[in-house]
Amino acid sequence: MDFNFTEEQDMVRDGLARLVREEYGAETRREVIASDSGWRPEIWAQLAELGILGMPFSEGDGGFGGGAIDAMVVMEEFGKGLVVEPFVPTVVCAGGFLKHAGTVAQKEEHIGGIVSGERVYAFAYAEPQGRYDLSDIQVTAKKEGDGYVLSGHKAVVIGAPWASHLVVTARTGGDRNDKEGISVFVVAKDTDGIVTRDYATVDGRRASEVYFENASIPADALIGEEGAALPLIERVTDEAIAAQCAEACGAMKVANATTLEYSKQRKQFGVPIGKFQVLQHRMVDMYTEYESSVSMTYLATLRLGEDERTRKLAVSAAKVRVGQAATKVGQESIQIHGGNGMTDEYAIGHYFKRLTIFNSEFGDVDHHMKRHVALSSD
Amino acid sequence: MNLEFTPEEIAFREEVRAFIEENHPEHLEGMGSREDMSPEDMTAWHKILGKKGWSVPAWPEEYGGTGWTATQRYIWSEENARKGTFMPLPFGVSMVGPVIYTFGSEELKNKHLPGIRSGEVWWAQGYSEPGAGSDLASLKTTAVREGDHYIVNGQKTWTTLAQHADWGFFLVRTDPDAAKPQEGISFLLIDMNSPGVEVKPIKLIDGGHEVNETWLTDVKVPVENLVGEENKGWTYAKFLLAHERSGIAGVARSKRGVEKLRDIAAKEKLDGKPLIEDFDFARKVSQLEIDLAALEITELRTLAGEQAGKGPGPESSILKIKGTEIQQRLTELTLEAVGSYGTPMYGSIADYGSNEYPIGPEYAEHSAATYFNMRKTSIYGGSNEIQRNIITKMILGL
Numbered sequence A: 001m002d003f004n005f006t007e008e009q010d011m012v013r014d015g016l017a018r019l020v021r022e023e024y025g026a027e028t029r030r031e032v033i034a035s036d037s038g039w040r041p042e043i044w045a046q047l048a049e050l051g052i053l054g055m056p057f058s059e060g061d062g063g064f065g066g067g068a069i070d071a072m073v074v075m076e077e078f079g080k081g082l083v084v085e086p087f088v089p090t091v092v093c094a095g096g097f098l099k100h101a102g103t104v105a106q107k108e109e110h111i112g113g114i115v116s117g118e119r120v121y122a123f124a125y126a127e128p129q130g131r132y133d134l135s136d137i138q139v140t141a142k143k144e145g146d147g148y149v150l151s152g153h154k155a156v157v158i159g160a161p162w163a164s165h166l167v168v169t170a171r172t173g174g175d176r177n178d179k180e181g182i183s184v185f186v187v188a189k190d191t192d193g194i195v196t197r198d199y200a201t202v203d204g205r206r207a208s209e210v211y212f213e214n215a216s217i218p219a220d221a222l223i224g225e226e227g228a229a230l231p232l233i234e235r236v237t238d239e240a241i242a243a244q245c246a247e248a249c250g251a252m253k254v255a256n257a258t259t260l261e262y263s264k265q266r267k268q269f270g271v272p273i274g275k276f277q278v279l280q281h282r283m284v285d286m287y288t289e290y291e292s293s294v295s296m297t298y299l300a301t302l303r304l305g306e307d308e309r310t311r312k313l314a315v316s317a318a319k320v321r322v323g324q325a326a327t328k329v330g331q332e333s334i335q336i337h338g339g340n341g342m343t344d345e346y347a348i349g350h351y352f353k354r355l356t357i358f359n360s361e362f363g364d365v366d367h368h369m370k371r372h373v374a375l376s377s378d
Numbered sequence B: 001m002n003l004e005f006t007p008e009e010i011a012f013r014e015e016v017r018a019f020i021e022e023n024h025p026e027h028l029e030g031m032g033s034r035e036d037m038s039p040e041d042m043t044a045w046h047k048i049l050g051k052k053g054w055s056v057p058a059w060p061e062e063y064g065g066t067g068w069t070a071t072q073r074y075i076w077s078e079e080n081a082r083k084g085t086f087m088p089l090p091f092g093v094s095m096v097g098p099v100i101y102t103f104g105s106e107e108l109k110n111k112h113l114p115g116i117r118s119g120e121v122w123w124a125q126g127y128s129e130p131g132a133g134s135d136l137a138s139l140k141t142t143a144v145r146e147g148d149h150y151i152v153n154g155q156k157t158w159t160t161l162a163q164h165a166d167w168g169f170f171l172v173r174t175d176p177d178a179a180k181p182q183e184g185i186s187f188l189l190i191d192m193n194s195p196g197v198e199v200k201p202i203k204l205i206d207g208g209h210e211v212n213e214t215w216l217t218d219v220k221v222p223v224e225n226l227v228g229e230e231n232k233g234w235t236y237a238k239f240l241l242a243h244e245r246s247g248i249a250g251v252a253r254s255k256r257g258v259e260k261l262r263d264i265a266a267k268e269k270l271d272g273k274p275l276i277e278d279f280d281f282a283r284k285v286s287q288l289e290i291d292l293a294a295l296e297i298t299e300l301r302t303l304a305g306e307q308a309g310k311g312p313g314p315e316s317s318i319l320k321i322k323g324t325e326i327q328q329r330l331t332e333l334t335l336e337a338v339g340s341y342g343t344p345m346y347g348s349i350a351d352y353g354s355n356e357y358p359i360g361p362e363y364a365e366h367s368a369a370t371y372f373n374m375r376k377t378s379i380y381g382g383s384n385e386i387q388r389n390i391i392t393k394m395i396l397g398l
Helices: A007-023 A026-034 A041-049 A068-081 A087-101 A104-116 A230-265 A277-302 A308-342 A348-360 A365-376 B007-023 B039-052 B070-083 B090-103 B106-118 B233-246 B251-267 B279-307 B315-342 B367-378 B384-394
Strands: A121-124 A140-144 A147-158 A165-171 A182-188 A194-200 A206-217 B123-126 B142-146 B149-157 B167-173 B185-191 B197-202 B211-222
Touching: A007 A041, A007 A068, A026 A348, A068 A087, A068 A230, A068 A277, A087 A104, A087 A121, A087 A165, A087 A182, A087 A230, A121 A147, A147 A165, A147 A182, A165 A206, A182 A206, A182 A230, A230 A277, A230 A308, A230 A348, A277 A308, A277 B279, A277 B315, A277 B384, A308 A348, A308 A365, A308 B279, A365 B279, B007 B039, B007 B070, B039 B106, B070 B251, B070 B279, B090 B106, B090 B123, B090 B167, B090 B185, B090 B233, B142 B167, B149 B167, B149 B185, B167 B233, B185 B211, B185 B233, B251 B279, B251 B315, B279 B315, B315 B367, B315 B384
Parallel strands: A121 A165, A140 A165, B123 B167
Antiparallel strands: A140 A147, A147 A206, A165 A182, A194 A206, B142 B149, B149 B211, B167 B185, B197 B211
């Protein structure tokens, strides 16, 4: 049992902390998320240069031999700066599918582009009717000739406006909620028949509704086995959840520190409001929520490689606990900031918004509580 | 970073598991939370561990500690919880022992540490007073130096199991004129058989006799029973509280408690189906398990930090708060699970209950009493509000 990070991980953390500090101030971020593109490809290039985008891939796949713990380190720092660039969709999700199930040719084609920063991916899994159910899929992939034809609508695909490629879950068989008959494809976004409606998200990112209008894709777009992809999708999704839990921890850490600092500066009744015990105890509870989130993020991350049941239990437990903490820390931060917390000018509101949306990504507290209950009775 | 045990740790687990299997008295199995234990039963496992040299694992090796790593200590408490052993009471091994070996004279170490290790000597804690609870520094019990002795007068309260105690450690006021109340307090060891020491039972809401009032009237205490320096007692008291808190999370016990709760909820029926299949109830159990998992990792992180050289610090206040909240929630859900059979009064009170045949299922016995009793946990050891004050000061810096 060991809770230490390697020297390399410490170096990565320090390097990213510097990058976030220097390049990701609240003012800069505000301008970037309001700009036309909504992100900075030059930051992405810098991440590639620092080796961050290649970190979780094995050396054999063209990466730097890291794994989930490295992704956790990266995402915690990104959370501190509310970094919008799509590390999770590209590196954790698309990268995860390719690592676990890609053919040699697919790895060669895609991983190099991820590591170098040339290719950006988005993960199109959710559908309007499906809520958080990964198997509620109506997008179809019909065999036609040598390839497939994609039809249907994917919802709220994070980072899609920036993406060159999409990873898509689709039905190659079975009915709407069947566990069988689900497949995963990786496709170029500029494929004919892929139409997107792009928009900003409330937490400063960009997303798209993605419509497949009989988009023809080649046979080698299929990742893994046809019709049997659900366990793979669940695995990659769990990895994404663990990474985003780390992001939420980073965001909570800054939200807590910002709130604490505010309570020392802001005076009412002639004293800093931090002198009031009623606020002190609430900030202690916020601190405790953060610490318990860090613990659960460790647990989820370290259990990703275990058997399916152990992994799912740990990841759902983490998503529940971190989700509850994110809500509490976000709401309390705003409350203690008072009216200023309601303004766009103060950074705290932006943390609140990200922590709020974190909760509904890849399943909310209720969804993961249900999964935890179901697995506990197995 | 990993959660795996090394082959050495797995071997260690086998060793302690085998030792517990062979040596734990059968009739004490699962007695861990029973209220009707005899004093002999409460110290039986302690004495066995004392002979083995395992009664004070966390102490420095020169005083009889085992030198186990944080992980080994984790394994040790897990294995004990598996068997439901009644672990050594904290008053000697976790409270006064570390104060004596850290601040006491050689003479005090030689006199008292062996009895604490072996479990032969029963210790009681004399901190709280009727007027000094959370505001402990306002304590009024006085110790006035007269030649080679202190003359002690005052009243302590909530002295746990003092009816069995041979010795007590007391906070007493030696300088009533000190500039701050904290500066006039000393840490004194008192033989509970001294003339003038009187222990009177306090009956609690669970029906048990766990705590007492301890009256001290002109008690003569030899000066050599002073630990450390006169008027420095507050420092030692704070040190002790941090030590007390670090074991207070009770993670391993709570894990077994959740297993037991699941068993009960599998036997109880709702609409003809096991209660645990009811989503409303199952959800509460899952929430408890999730919170407990978070606490477990937080404790392991704290232990790892301690091993890296950081003493038990203010982080242990988090363990106290979350650990006691979970213990309380566990007993609350257990009472909820047993339904109507939480109602009868069970047990040893001849006037009210009957021991002759079980009323309702065996697992329902004491569930209400245990729930009532566990409300103490967020009050003792520095109430959870005081823990928040500590974190406010030490971690938030307010």
